[in-house]
Amino acid sequence: MAVKWEFSAGGVVYKKEGDKIYILLIRNKDRYGFPKGNVERTEKKEDAALREVKEETGVDAEIKDYLGNVEYWYRSGTDTIHKFVYYYLMEYKGGEIQPQKEEIEAAEFVELEKVNELLSFDKDKKVFELAVKKLTDVSKSN
Numbered sequence: 001m002a003v004k005w006e007f008s009a010g011g012v013v014y015k016k017e018g019d020k021i022y023i024l025l026i027r028n029k030d031r032y033g034f035p036k037g038n039v040e041r042t043e044k045k046e047d048a049a050l051r052e053v054k055e056e057t058g059v060d061a062e063i064k065d066y067l068g069n070v071e072y073w074y075r076s077g078t079d080t081i082h083k084f085v086y087y088y089l090m091e092y093k094g095g096e097i098q099p100q101k102e103e104i105e106a107a108e109f110v111e112l113e114k115v116n117e118l119l120s121f122d123k124d125k126k127v128f129e130l131a132v133k134k135l136t137d138v139s140k141s142n
Helices: 044-056 112-118 122-141
Strands: 003-017 020-028 031-033 036-038 060-076 077-094 108-109
Touching: 003 044, 003 060, 003 122, 020 044, 020 112, 020 122, 044 060, 044 077, 044 112, 060 122, 077 122, 108 112, 112 122
Parallel strands: 003 077
Antiparallel strands: 003 020, 003 036, 020 031, 020 108, 060 077
């Protein structure tokens, strides 16, 4: 029984329409979260986060800030996996939502106020809390 390490990166992507803010969520088997995926060996975490957002959702984004990382353990066959996920606050820059059907069932922009009730995991909720704080700080400075 081996312990393996996995490193992923992803984004909390926001877009503003008028005075409303929307957050990009992905859905798999009734579980909601943020787009993310594995960091390749020669890749920077930031580049992996942008690439994974684009691959999973079809959306182009720009990194605005680092939101920190979450870690958790899970089992895969006889292996125990220790996974780290690095999250970035990203601003939507363009592209049509086109979910990567091999990996996710759906992707959609959700009103900021409704995101927390949809998120399936407490660790994602903590990342989202920090994103909201940073978005609020950004709004105040504009």
